[in-house]
Amino acid sequence: MSTFPEEKINTVQLFSTMAERGVDMSEALLAQAAAPFDYKKLPLWGIEKAAKLAKTTSATIRRLEKAGELPQAKRDDINRRVYSLQDVNRIRARTGSLFKRPPGSLPLRCVVANLKGGTGKTTTAVHLAQYAALQGLNVLLVDLDPQASTTNAFGLLPDIHVATQGTLAEPLVVEKLDEARQLARNTIKQTYWHQLDLIPSQLNMVSVDGELTNKDGRDRIYRLRDILEDLEQDYDLVVVDVPPALGLLSVSAMVAADYLLVPIVPNMPDIASSIQYFTILSDVAEHMTLTDMNIMIARHEPSRHSDAAAALIRSIYGINVINAQMLATRELSKSSHDLLSVYEIDKPTGSRDTYKRALSSMNAVNGEILTRFQGIWEQQTESVQKKTNQGTTEIAANG
Ligand SMILES: Nc1ncnc2c1ncn2[C@@H]1O[C@H](COP(=O)(O)OP(=O)(O)OP(=O)(O)O)[C@@H](O)[C@H]1O
Ligand SMILES: [Mg+2]
Structure with a gap:
C-alpha cells in the first residue's frame, strides 16, 4: 500500500457521496417495496x-x-x-376474549440480546412485539440499536424520518431523571399496528455508550430501567432490541430486563460466542433483576451439522432453551429485505408452503414465549393475593 499523500483518495468526498447515494437508494426501495410509514398499513382480514x-x-x-x-x-x-x-x-x-393482564401483575420488560451480530435479535423482537399486539396486548417496542433495523422494519428511514430528539439518546444521558422521563415520553411513536408503539432509533444512539462511560454514579446503568418503569404503565409488554455489543448501553438493557431472551444460531462459532457472552454477563449479574431468562434456537436450517449444534445448545443450557425454534426460511430473510414481517404479509411472496412454514415457526416461538409471560403474570397475581390474605389474617388476629 502506498504512503504518498498525493495518492490518497479524498475520503470525505467518497463517503459523503456514498452516504447520499445510499439514502437516495433507501428512499427509492422504501417507496417501491413498502409504502412509507404514514401509508404502511396492516392487511385487513376476512x-x-x-x-x-x-x-x-x-x-x-x-x-x-x-x-x-x-x-x-x-x-x-x-x-x-x-x-x-x-x-x-x-x-x-x-x-369477552379481550386480553387483560391478570390483576396485580406488572408490565413486563423483555430484552432481546446477544453479543454476536446477526443472530436474529431484531427479527425476533419485531415479530414478538407484533404477535403480542395481534393477541390484544398493549406493546411498546424500543429500538436501542444505532443500526435501527427495528425502526426500519416499521417503514421509517432512521436518518430521514427520525429526529435526533426522537430517540433515547438524550434521555439516557441528561442529568436529571425527571427531564429524562419527560424527553423519553416524547419519543414514543404510534405505529400502524393498533396497540403497538415504537421508540425509534437512529445514528445518534452511537454516542450513548461513550457518554455513559464518562458518567458517574448509579444512573450510568440504571437510567434505562428508570425511564421504562415510568413509560411502561400504559403497556402490558415492553420489548427491547439491543445492539450486538457489550457497551454500557447494552448493559443498561440487561439491567432493565425482567425477561432476557437470547437467540442463538446453531453453529459452533455462535455457540462459542454465547459462552463468552454469558461469562461476561456474570460480571453485571449482580445489577440484574431477572424474573426469567430463555435461549431460543434461531435461524435453524435443519441439516446434520445444524441439528447437532442445536442439540449441543440444548445440552449446555438445558431447561433455559425454549422448545420451539425459529426456522431459517426464505420468507423470513426476504421479509426483512422487503420491510414486511410475516405478520404483515398480505400474500406470500414465494410458495405458500414456505410462507406457512415461516408463519408456523414464528407462531410456535412467540406462542411459547407469551405462555411464559402469562405464567409470570399469574405468579405475580398469586403473590399479591397471598400478601393480601396474610394482611387480612393478621388484622383478624389482632382485632
Ligand atoms: N429465521 C430466519 N430465516 C431467514 N433469515 C433470517 C431469519 N432470522 C433472521 N434472518 C435474517 O438474518 C439477518 C440478520 O437478522 P437480524 O437483523 O434479525 O439479526 P440481529 O441479531 O438483529 O443482527 P444485528 O446483530 O446486526 O442487530 C437479516 O437479514 C434477517 O432477515
Ligand atoms: Mg438487530
Missing part, C-alpha cells in the same frame, strides 16, 4: 381469520353485527366483510 383471532365463530360475529351489538363490518371490492386489528379487538371486547 371474517374467518377475524373470528379465529377473536376466538369466536363467524356466525357469532354476523349475529352480533345484525343485532347492532357490533358495528357493521367494512366491505372490500367484492363486498366481502373485512376486519382490522382494531375491529378484532372490538369483537374480543364484546365476546
